[in-house]
Amino acid sequence: EFKKEEWVLVASVINTTNPYMISNIEGAKAMSAKLGIPLEIVNSNNSSQTSISSILAVLASGKKPIMFVNTVASSDAPTIVDAVGKAGGFVTIWWNKPADYHPADVGPHFVAFQKHPGVSSGRCGAKAIGDALGGKGGVVMLPGVQDSTTSQTRVAGFEAEIKENYPGIKILDSRPSNWDPQLGAKNARDLIVKFGSDINGVWAADDGMQIGAMQSFENAGLLDKVKFASDGLYPTTLEDIKSGRGGNAIVGETFHRGYMASAVGLYTAYLAASGQMDPATQPLDKRESLFKLSCLTPANYKEYLKYDEPDAPAKFIEQLEKVGPWAAEPMPLVGGGAEEMPK
Amino acid sequence: MEAPTVLKLKDISRTFGHVSAVRSISLEIRRGEVIGLVGENGAGKSTLLKILSGVEQPDSGTMEINGVPVSFRSPNDAVRAGVGVVHQEQSLFTNLTVAENLDQRNAGRIGYKNWARVNNECVAALKKIGVSLDPTTRVSDLSFVDRQMVEIARAVSIDPNMTGTPLIILDEPTAVLEQTETAVLEREIRKLKEIASVIFVSHRLDEIMRICDRVVVLRSGKIVSDKKTSEVTKEDLFRDMAGGVSQTAHAIRKRLPEGAKPAIEVHELARKGKFKNISFTARPGEIIALVGSNASGREAVARAIFGAETYDAGTIGVKGKRVLRWSIRKAVQAGLAYLPAERKVEGMIAGFSATRNIALVYQGDGASGPFLKLRKLAEAAQGWFDRLEVRPNTISRPLINFSGGNQQKIVLAKWLNSPYTDVLLLDHPLRGLDVGAAQTVNAEIVKACENGAAVILIPDTIEEALEMADEIIVMRDGGVSARHDMRKTNNLTVQDIVADMV
Amino acid sequence: MQFVLPKEWKGPAALIASIVVLAIVFTFLNPRFGSLENFRNILFQVAVPLIIIVGTTLVIQLGSIDLSVQGIMGAAGMAWILLSANTRLETDYGIWAWVIGIGIGLTLGLLAGALHSLIKVPSFVVTLGTWYIGLGIGIILYGDAMLPSLKSDVLMAWPTKLTLGLPNAFWLAAVILGAGVLLSRYTHFGRGVLAIGNSETIASNTGMPVHTIKIIAFTLAGGLSALAGILATMQLGAGSPDLGSGQLFTVIPAAVIGGTALSGGEGGIMRSAVGVFLLIMLNNGLVLAGVNPAYQSGVFGAILIAAIVAVARPDRGILKIEK
Amino acid sequence: MQFVLPKEWKGPAALIASIVVLAIVFTFLNPRFGSLENFRNILFQVAVPLIIIVGTTLVIQLGSIDLSVQGIMGAAGMAWILLSANTRLETDYGIWAWVIGIGIGLTLGLLAGALHSLIKVPSFVVTLGTWYIGLGIGIILYGDAMLPSLKSDVLMAWPTKLTLGLPNAFWLAAVILGAGVLLSRYTHFGRGVLAIGNSETIASNTGMPVHTIKIIAFTLAGGLSALAGILATMQLGAGSPDLGSGQLFTVIPAAVIGGTALSGGEGGIMRSAVGVFLLIMLNNGLVLAGVNPAYQSGVFGAILIAAIVAVARPDRGILKIEK
Numbered sequence A: 001e002f003k004k005e006e007w008v009l010v011a012s013v014i015n016t017t018n019p020y021m022i023s024n025i026e027g028a029k030a031m032s033a034k035l036g037i038p039l040e041i042v043n044s045n046n047s048s049q050t051s052i053s054s055i056l057a058v059l060a061s062g063k064k065p066i067m068f069v070n071t072v073a074s075s076d077a078p079t080i081v082d083a084v085g086k087a088g089g090f091v092t093i094w095w096n097k098p099a100d101y102h103p104a105d106v107g108p109h110f111v112a113f114q115k116h117p118g119v120s121s122g123r124c125g126a127k128a129i130g131d132a133l134g135g136k137g138g139v140v141m142l143p144g145v146q147d148s149t150t151s152q153t154r155v156a157g158f159e160a161e162i163k164e165n166y167p168g169i170k171i172l173d174s175r176p177s178n179w180d181p182q183l184g185a186k187n188a189r190d191l192i193v194k195f196g197s198d199i200n201g202v203w204a205a206d207d208g209m210q211i212g213a214m215q216s217f218e219n220a221g222l223l224d225k226v227k228f229a230s231d232g233l234y235p236t237t238l239e240d241i242k243s244g245r246g247g248n249a250i251v252g253e254t255f256h257r258g259y260m261a262s263a264v265g266l267y268t269a270y271l272a273a274s275g276q277m278d279p280a281t282q283p284l285d286k287r288e289s290l291f292k293l294s295c296l297t298p299a300n301y302k303e304y305l306k307y308d309e310p311d312a313p314a315k316f317i318e319q320l321e322k323v324g325p326w327a328a329e330p331m332p333l334v335g336g337g338a339e340e341m342p343k
Numbered sequence B: 001m002e003a004p005t006v007l008k009l010k011d012i013s014r015t016f017g018h019v020s021a022v023r024s025i026s027l028e029i030r031r032g033e034v035i036g037l038v039g040e041n042g043a044g045k046s047t048l049l050k051i052l053s054g055v056e057q058p059d060s061g062t063m064e065i066n067g068v069p070v071s072f073r074s075p076n077d078a079v080r081a082g083v084g085v086v087h088q089e090q091s092l093f094t095n096l097t098v099a100e101n102l103d104q105r106n107a108g109r110i111g112y113k114n115w116a117r118v119n120n121e122c123v124a125a126l127k128k129i130g131v132s133l134d135p136t137t138r139v140s141d142l143s144f145v146d147r148q149m150v151e152i153a154r155a156v157s158i159d160p161n162m163t164g165t166p167l168i169i170l171d172e173p174t175a176v177l178e179q180t181e182t183a184v185l186e187r188e189i190r191k192l193k194e195i196a197s198v199i200f201v202s203h204r205l206d207e208i209m210r211i212c213d214r215v216v217v218l219r220s221g222k223i224v225s226d227k228k229t230s231e232v233t234k235e236d237l238f239r240d241m242a243g244g245v246s247q248t249a250h251a252i253r254k255r256l257p258e259g260a261k262p263a264i265e266v267h268e269l270a271r272k273g274k275f276k277n278i279s280f281t282a283r284p285g286e287i288i289a290l291v292g293s294n295a296s297g298r299e300a301v302a303r304a305i306f307g308a309e310t311y312d313a314g315t316i317g318v319k320g321k322r323v324l325r326w327s328i329r330k331a332v333q334a335g336l337a338y339l340p341a342e343r344k345v346e347g348m349i350a351g352f353s354a355t356r357n358i359a360l361v362y363q364g365d366g367a368s369g370p371f372l373k374l375r376k377l378a379e380a381a382q383g384w385f386d387r388l389e390v391r392p393n394t395i396s397r398p399l400i401n402f403s404g405g406n407q408q409k410i411v412l413a414k415w416l417n418s419p420y421t422d423v424l425l426l427d428h429p430l431r432g433l434d435v436g437a438a439q440t441v442n443a444e445i446v447k448a449c450e451n452g453a454a455v456i457l458i459p460d461t462i463e464e465a466l467e468m469a470d471e472i473i474v475m476r477d478g479g480v481s482a483r484h485d486m487r488k489t490n491n492l493t494v495q496d497i498v499a500d501m502v
Numbered sequence C, D: 001m002q003f004v005l006p007k008e009w010k011g012p013a014a015l016i017a018s019i020v021v022l023a024i025v026f027t028f029l030n031p032r033f034g035s036l037e038n039f040r041n042i043l044f045q046v047a048v049p050l051i052i053i054v055g056t057t058l059v060i061q062l063g064s065i066d067l068s069v070q071g072i073m074g075a076a077g078m079a080w081i082l083l084s085a086n087t088r089l090e091t092d093y094g095i096w097a098w099v100i101g102i103g104i105g106l107t108l109g110l111l112a113g114a115l116h117s118l119i120k121v122p123s124f125v126v127t128l129g130t131w132y133i134g135l136g137i138g139i140i141l142y143g144d145a146m147l148p149s150l151k152s153d154v155l156m157a158w159p160t161k162l163t164l165g166l167p168n169a170f171w172l173a174a175v176i177l178g179a180g181v182l183l184s185r186y187t188h189f190g191r192g193v194l195a196i197g198n199s200e201t202i203a204s205n206t207g208m209p210v211h212t213i214k215i216i217a218f219t220l221a222g223g224l225s226a227l228a229g230i231l232a233t234m235q236l237g238a239g240s241p242d243l244g245s246g247q248l249f250t251v252i253p254a255a256v257i258g259g260t261a262l263s264g265g266e267g268g269i270m271r272s273a274v275g276v277f278l279l280i281m282l283n284n285g286l287v288l289a290g291v292n293p294a295y296q297s298g299v300f301g302a303i304l305i306a307a308i309v310a311v312a313r314p315d316r317g318i319l320k321i322e323k
């Protein structure tokens, strides 16, 4: 049977300078408090190298890990999973893994791979901008790091949605901005020079880059002539939506919170570790899961404010214990297997 | 009545590891005196002077300047106390202008820099020693000698309106100068007597006799004699320095048969602004001396033959073959060796041990294929240390820790070490060598000749040329102004040659 | 000026030439490149690196190197924004925000300078250390609360606002640059830096205050990085611990391209500044020319090499040594 | 050996001492740090930087610098995996994957070396250029198709597999390291590198093949970076253009900490290797000690400085100059 003192919760974040990751840590802390199992936080400082070496180091610390990992690059996943297996632990990977690397093939210690579908994130943004522009106009895209699956799927979703439902919208240019606000701002400036008033909409693969881009457009005095959509709903972004900055410049966001991801991830791994759930017998969509991503707009954002209350993480975890990791609002399971890319 | 005492040393000592460079030296210098400091290489001259100028701190002993006890923690203290120095090795900022290098009194400051003042003072200081250079040129653009003049100017340009008598220290300032500049320097030193006291180091004893009032002889760190110049002869000094052994006669050289195939043929060689239509041939066993005042272009010629500088016109032939696209590497492979005048900059790797410096060019059986046999290299080095009487006799020391003259010996050994060397280009090979060492080195040069090497010599002194050379080529303003075949002419005098030089 | 550093403008001449060439090519590829708007855009972008490079150049002239730039930018930027009117804290300490922000930079610079100069630790490692420390400070200040953004529209608008047709951000940089040039040409400090870079032994033998000069240089560099961090924060309108990212590999190459040899003793602030323009312009031009992002880094590298080769040509000689 | 490189083992002694101290502290903070398992883990991690540092050290001994490491790793890694049995392409060229992968590294290294040595372009800029070019190649190979991972379990398992109780990855590194040490101590090339680093003028005055030596050094460095890239790809079991990220700022500081002065002519491969161990161990120890991630960078920086200060003490002297 399951002895708490033999185990340690581990949450690995890509950095600690991004609200999503910080929220990840919150969730992990809350989970640790709930389960009464100590927590180790691993900070990858944006480097696969640091990520892997740090995780290996934690594994060497004796206790068996119940782990939740945000991989820096997809390619980190196999190494980490192997190591966890050797350490007799259980791990859930979030966001990035090699496309052909499946928990079911690897074994029970790779409990699950989980993510919010990047494609639907991209589609959310495309819908929001497309509608806001009345289906006509030019948009520029600011993807994240080029070889990140997350960025690639979001981009694919955005482009597909535009192609299928908004023929009148023209994608003018696309400048990868490495999730970096500065670079987002810089590329935005250059694009403003390049296309001037032809730009009616800006889509960024995450809010960090959007924050930079909006600043550039504001400086250029164009903020109220352009519509923005992105992913992640950073607190700052929420403020801008509330305040209707730049004549409601932000028209679309996606709603998901880091604390939810880490809670779900850790809890799934915990169920496996404590023997309450046998990964081997789970259906595929519970091994490789896609969780609901809500499209958020200035019209409906109020419904989500409750999830940012200080006690929200605790509440969410209580809910998890009742309904399990795959049915918790606002992010129930919506699909499984590899996220299929629109063609 | 006695002139006031400017410098008073009592029991000054300084040791480096197990070498005691200076041993309890006591010395007094009065106002207006010019002291000649002589001694073999490694005797401790520079070390003593470094102590006086605050570069090194003595292990024991006391120092008084103008009656005030001093202990210099930095060269700055020395400058403030009125001690100006020309170090044996050049110490100028090559990336700064002449004026800035002279602006030593303000070295301690970090505030506003008044260029007008700095430049004017520089012009004045240079005028003082009869040199005219643009104060705003980068030192790196000056020839070696011009740099030396800048150093001297810096030493003598210490604060005029200071109280007490300044002490000027000159560590082998003439080693790199030709007769003409030496004359300028002598005149300057005489002027200095009015306002200052001078310590003057040189290995050229006749110079010492001419310039100094008193001669102090140093041997292995101790003062062995301290006499009025009027009371000593060159022979006395030599005996005191060498410790008994008297001066040996010049090495007589057995000539190789005439008409051997020329090792070097230079024909109508020219480089704009440096030298023009230079022609001469050097056969195995011959010594060709290039004499001339500074800026006569002779060093440039030597460097061109070695491939270190380009030439615009004319041809160079090596062992009968005319060379094309000449480069240092090709020159070395063809058996040429070049001993540069700027030892410190071009001759030695200061951080390397003597062994590794000597092994730079040729490893002999110290190498097999791409691999090195370190013990063999050590043996070779040891051999040279013994032949050239390098002191101290420890091959593992970094070169920087040897005295100037001993460094010179090691750099020379580097080239003599290679049996494949059949042309020696020697620029001031005796620079900074004491009389004894000079003879040893000359002997080595002669030996190289007898073994079939051709030598192109840029001598320190005309005497040296007269002693060594088979042919003397006199250069003026980059051109040849006279030739003397020493095998045919005798009774050629220094004056004759100086006449062709100026 | 000429007579102070005769060769001063030789390198830059070639550099400026190659900048002009590039500019022409880019304008040909996309006329908007030559537009006044883009000109202002470039001036806006060079502002931050221009401020940094004054310090960078001084340190490199010493023959040392300062890696701490990005760390200090992050720390100072975060401190500044948290002490100015921002969306996270109610407090607004006005001028003190500046004092403390820049103070952090000066302190870290002083620390690095002192350790390097007095305890003889390689500057490369010390400043790597202060880099991490700065980053650490930034991260701690960032904490886990929400990302702070500026409240005052005045401050946010200031960098872009035009004065005499040019953005304020650039004017600020220009002033710093001017001051830097004067400092390095008309003070004993500035010349001392070059002297030390040429030969530290001789410098101390002639009694220069070597330690003082080195420490001042590093402290100055730290302070300027901090100022740059504050300006960057203003430009972004929000604080972030790694808002300096990418700057180090803009300014050091810029300095080197400008002819400031890493071995010390050479080059000048103006020349480094020209280097900054080259790099920023190159980047901006590639975007405007619409080079496929996938090819961008490759092309950037190739052009960079081409440009520097072109620049290297003039003062090349058998005897010249490049490290 | 002694008299050839008198100080050779002085620095490392102090370094190794400070490593031991750290190890003790960390083990005290968390006994597991000293476990055999963690020891292997550290050996596994040092492998890649150890391979790189052989080249890095040679280049730094020349007085030059090689920034291209990460770019070359990415390019070579991608090329290698796409030519080996992988999940994206069906093709498997076996040995040719290695030839081409390492070939890319050698070529970029040769390019950098030639431009630097013959056209006298600062190595800093050239290798920055080749860095970008390498990165570009990686990105282009990556395209926007799916990320390729290794098919062969043998290859994937190889680096972690234990031989004589130590992971293969480490043995590979150890072999390279040994070869490097021999190369630099017992060949004309190795000694030439040091001579050039100490004084290029003299090196060429004594007729050394300066250009050849420089070019070989850079080419070698390129090739080793490529090999490191391939090993890293094996360790990850998948390819990525920026799988080298972070390496540059591991190896160069490591070399400097090891006492390889950036001004050239100093240090040795072994000493640099010790530096690598220090850095990797530091990182590993901090995590094991459970330092709050928010404080990690700060602490890392502080300890780094402390360690290097401790190391600097022994051969410290008024006359010593540190750049």
Ligand SMILES: Nc1ncnc2c1ncn2[C@@H]1O[C@H](COP(=O)(O)OP(=O)(O)OP(=O)(O)O)[C@@H](O)[C@H]1O
Pocket: B016, B017, B019, B020, B021, B039, B040, B041, B042, B043, B044, B045, B046, B047, B048, B088, B391, B392, B400, B401, B402, B403, B404, B405, B406, B432, B434
């Ligand atoms: N920094 C040093 N470290 C160790 N030994 C030194 C150092 N400097 C000088 N010495 C030794 O001290 C002794 C005296 O050296 P010094 O330079 O004073 O001789 P010198 O009289 O100037 O000789 P020269 O006429 O060749 O210049 C020599 O044996 C030299 O090797």
Ligand SMILES: Nc1ncnc2c1ncn2[C@@H]1O[C@H](COP(=O)(O)OP(=O)(O)OP(=O)(O)O)[C@@H](O)[C@H]1O
Pocket: B140, B141, B142, B143, B144, B145, B176, B178, B273, B274, B292, B293, B294, B295, B296, B297, B298, B299, B300, B301, B341, B458
């Ligand atoms: N690096 C340089 N830059 C500018 N001019 C130089 C340089 N080197 C030498 N010169 C000039 O070239 C001419 C020849 O110089 P060179 O050194 O060959 O004279 P030299 O006769 O060899 O002097 P010495 O007798 O001291 O060896 C001189 O006018 C000198 O000032």
Ligand SMILES: [Mg+2]
Pocket: B045, B046, B047, B088, B171, B403, B404, B405
């Ligand atoms: Mg001497």
Ligand SMILES: [Mg+2]
Pocket: B144, B299, B341
């Ligand atoms: Mg000369």
